[in-house]
Amino acid sequence: MGEGRVLFLGESNPYGPAPEFALYCDPPGCSGHRLRLILGLPEEAYLALHRKNLCDSAWSMKAAQTHAYELLSSRAPWQVIVLLGRKVAEVFEKVAPDAVPLVTFSIRTCAPRVTLVSLPHPSGRNARLWTPKAQDHTRQILRELAPEVPWGSADTRESVP
Numbered sequence: 342m343g344e345g346r347v348l349f350l351g352e353s354n355p356y357g358p359a360p361e362f363a364l365y366c367d368p369p370g371c372s373g374h375r376l377r378l379i380l381g382l383p384e385e386a387y388l389a390l391h392r393k394n395l396c397d398s399a400w401s402m403k404a405a406q407t408h409a410y411e412l413l414s415s416r417a418p419w420q421v422i423v424l425l426g427r428k429v430a431e432v433f434e435k436v437a438p439d440a441v442p443l444v445t446f447s448i449r450t451c452a453p454r455v456t457l458v459s460l461p462h463p464s465g466r467n468a469r470l471w472t473p474k475a476q477d478h479t480r481q482i483l484r485e486l487a488p489e490v491p492w493g494s495a496d497t498r499e500s501v502p
Contacts, residue, residue, distance in 0.1 A: 347487050348391040348412065348419040349376065352405075352428050352462070358397035364425075365392075376425070376463040378501040379476050380483070381493035390490070391419055395429060402432070409436045413452055420454050421486045426462030433457055445470075446478060448486075458482060471501060 349364055351372065356362045364373040366387055377387040393412070395405035409432045412422060424430045430443040437451040443459040451457045460479060461470040480492040 345391070345418045347421045347423065347483070347490065348393060348417075349423045349425060350412070350429055351392075351394045351425045353396040353398060353400050354394050360393070363392045363394045370465065372425075372463045375465065375471075375501055378497040379463055379471055379479060381476070381480055381495050381497050382491065383495045386491055386494070395432060400428065405429075405432045406436050409433055413437070413455060415452075415454065417455075421456045421458060421483075422451075423458045423460060423483075425460055426464075426467075429462075430459045446475070446482070448482060456486060458486070468501075476501070 351364050354363055356365065364376060365371070366373040366377040366384060368374065373392070377384065380387065382390075395408050397404075405428075413436070422433075424433055424443065427445075430445075433451070434443055437449075437457065439449070439451065443449060443457060445459055445461055447459050449457050449459075461467045461475075463471070477493075483490065483492045
């Protein structure tokens with residue numbers, strides 16, 4: 342299943358460390374809600390995806406790097422890690438074997454079985470980056486990497502706050 346092959350990775354969760362709240366899609370306007378709209382997914386399909394943050398509380402580069410190494414484990418169920426935001430991408434630039442800069446909206450193979458996708462963070466501060474064209478491009482990238490997920494099946498572009 343595509344849901345098991347893709348991990349969406351944020352920075353830290355202001356709602357606390359509970360894993361089920363990582364990039365959670367409620368309340369309206371939060372980063373998880375905006376991400377679900379950007380991806381064009383019905384809520385149940387979005388919640389079926391792997392979602393994590395690099396830090397459980399306040400941002401720490403050291404903790405983020407430690408967690409990033411764990412996420413690249415060959416035992417992890419995902420083959421695609423979607424890096425949300427510049428801070429997250431910078432961590433993977435340091436810990437990934439090729440350490441090549443990750444440009445926004447880029448794809449890079451990082452290990453024999455892991456593909457990294459770099460996207461802008463879905464927070465409202467980056468709203469100008471999430472144009473309809475950027476949303477379409479994101480959905481196309483993800484369709485190629487995990488075609489079994491219904492990317493864009495709930496057309497929500499007009500409602501991204």
